[in-house]
Amino acid sequence: MPYQQITLEILAAFKAIVGDANVIANHDDLERYSHDETEDLRYYPEVVTKPNMPQQVAELLKLCNINSIPVTPRGAGTGLSGGALPIMGGLVISMERFNQIINIDEANLQATVEPGVVTETFMNAVAEKGLLYPVDPASKGSCFIGGNVSHGSGGPRVVKYGTIREYVLNLEVVLPNGEIIWTGANTLKYASGYNLTQLFIGSEGTLGIVTKIVTKLIPAPTIDALLMASFATNETACAAVSAIFRAGIIPSALEFMERRGVEWVIEHDGINFTLQNGIEAFLLIEVDGTNQDVIFDACEKINAVLEAYNCKDVLFADTAAQKDELWKLRRIMGVSVKSNSVYKEEDTVVPRAALPQLIKGIKEIGLKYGFESVCYGHAGDGNLHVNIIKGEMSDADWHHKLKDGIREIFELTIKLGGTLSGEHGIGLVQKEFMPLKYSELHLNLMRGIKAVFDPNGIMNPGKIF
């Protein structure tokens, strides 16, 4: 179905629904909504609206559905796969005014929150009550929890506490036809027909718009320990990862960082950290809990594994300040690498014991195609972010030849039992690689599901498949 442009009449209707102040239609003000954190892509919407009630979202969608106007839902715009880019123009519905924590239910250890709440704001609010919401993407200080739901986002603590799929219990969503439903129930278990809650998680705004999120909470751990281990090679660092789990430890974070990434952060962000010669890779390992002896015991066991894997040095963070510094090193790595070079970020995930083969293969592919890469990520989950740096590469190679190299990275990922994305989503920029992982039959099942919810195809068109 061909999409229609937004007429003055429809613009007036948008204004009637959300109020004049919450409609943006001039080019300069639309700029902010023309990009997310994905490379340097720009797509302008025709109009942006900022509703703050589900009923307003319902009216907007109903109007767009009848008039075949493409709709792109937008969270904080921190996505790394182009999910929020309005590539067909049309309407962007910004969820920034859905910013209320509606309820923290201490009796049930649940919270109800609007999708435009900043993830860290929500984490801090539950932490004040001694509770933990552990899904903490690196961008937690700026991303919205609604975006996390839509992309199946993760973070360091997922390795112990589970993915966002384990914390989202129920969703209020507005369907393209303007109907509002709750996808499930506010219960820890659910065996009552197809699980639409799980279907919406990771659906990247292609099925409807999430307007409320009910999450599970858990009692917060009270103490933790953090150590940083350095290795002579990427492969030995990665090989130690699965050995730590096999020793009976489930760390609350197990992050991998390449030397080049650490250098970049030190150079550009003035982090206080001394890099020794002969070190190529680091593991940042956190254990948490409620008992100091258990933490010590876990650290000893981890130390024994690290020694067995030829770890060169282990730095224990002695103070809270030192922990913050090490975590900062890891957390800002993505931004630091990206702010200092033209880049492309790929999100790979494999069974964790395949990590050494993955990183070895990525470097070989880089040599073959002439690109430098900086890898880091959630090694405990087998989830490695690959930042490809333009560096000396010619514009022609960057825009054309590189694609084949990225394709080879994904082919390797899939050959190792992995998939295209662990937590960033497919969005716009990984879409062309989907056939590497999925047959046409499989993609048609996804398209079929999409058509059930969105028969006119107005929701975030051109994404995923």
Added chain:
Amino acid sequence: MPYQQITLEILAAFKAIVGDANVIANHDDLERYSHDETEDLRYYPEVVTKPNMPQQVAELLKLCNINSIPVTPRGAGTGLSGGALPIMGGLVISMERFNQIINIDEANLQATVEPGVVTETFMNAVAEKGLLYPVDPASKGSCFIGGNVSHGSGGPRVVKYGTIREYVLNLEVVLPNGEIIWTGANTLKYASGYNLTQLFIGSEGTLGIVTKIVTKLIPAPTIDALLMASFATNETACAAVSAIFRAGIIPSALEFMERRGVEWVIEHDGINFTLQNGIEAFLLIEVDGTNQDVIFDACEKINAVLEAYNCKDVLFADTAAQKDELWKLRRIMGVSVKSNSVYKEEDTVVPRAALPQLIKGIKEIGLKYGFESVCYGHAGDGNLHVNIIKGEMSDADWHHKLKDGIREIFELTIKLGGTLSGEHGIGLVQKEFMPLKYSELHLNLMRGIKAVFDPNGIMNPGKIF
């Protein structure tokens, strides 16, 4: 589309696919496949086949799809909602010969297993390697892991370790058209399009047939403690449940048992347990871990909560034998109650702090409609199994009036923020109550998804919606 009967020609084709020895077509031998553990319902299939390879399942489904023959997949037949009942006749595909543990991957802490493996057999196999697969329904000694996946089954340890949704990483499934796909990847994270793995979990054999299951495993805890607390009323027992979590404890099991259930087990199964006067309800509470001090500390904190909630007595299990005896009491309660009376079992789930209201309401509804109920279940998850006992109820009331009482129980469950089933599924017997929870629009979304996978409607027709 009207269903067709199985002709002699098609029967011969079934035999050619799986071999004569794996086809059953005579009435006496079909009896075993005419019922599951759901009440006293009987539906005979025309034919049963027992394939043991995905390709055989594919050929069977292709043949049935072309000829409009209804297909009911069957695990161990321990289901409690009638999911395995071939209510339209046709073909039952029994998965009993898919009984191999294909691989326990210690490097990745994953296993690949066929759906016809008995859950406990699988749990024991991974336990031998120091690992834990924690999804342990009460029927773990006889149910199949494939049935657990299809019904979203749980068990006591879900409260700490998470539901089956958190352990199933990837599924090999045969679609009704005979195509074989893997739903996802063998990875701990997955943000690569709609999550078909999660869609198949709990889909009750209505979308296709699962032929391989890849599960996550975790390091096993090494020690545990078990205590049984007795209360003067159901409500005080239930009220203590959420207070335990609020005290910062996540028990590895938190089970509720009504006095009547315990009496039944003692009377009929000769369990060695002394029931004191004035006790109406029990909580069975387990904590596990790797450190004795942490376990002691948790027990002390639990004890303090129990005292605050007027617990009458706390029995600590001192020996492994005593633990086994207490667990047996809980585990056989369902079978014991059911084997001694005509019954109907309902599976309710609410946010856990609503348990006191739920159980109070169930008893009031029982008084109103004249039925006795025995309640027990996974209180830590807010998941209560309600066994309705025929007792003195007339046949007429049992077959007609009771339905209104059950309806009221579900209305109450939903009013309290819960849903129809936490872990038994909807199957046949809860289907009529689905409109209490879901709008027609919501049910049509489910039907639409069904039609994407199974356009001819051959897979387990008449179930869920």
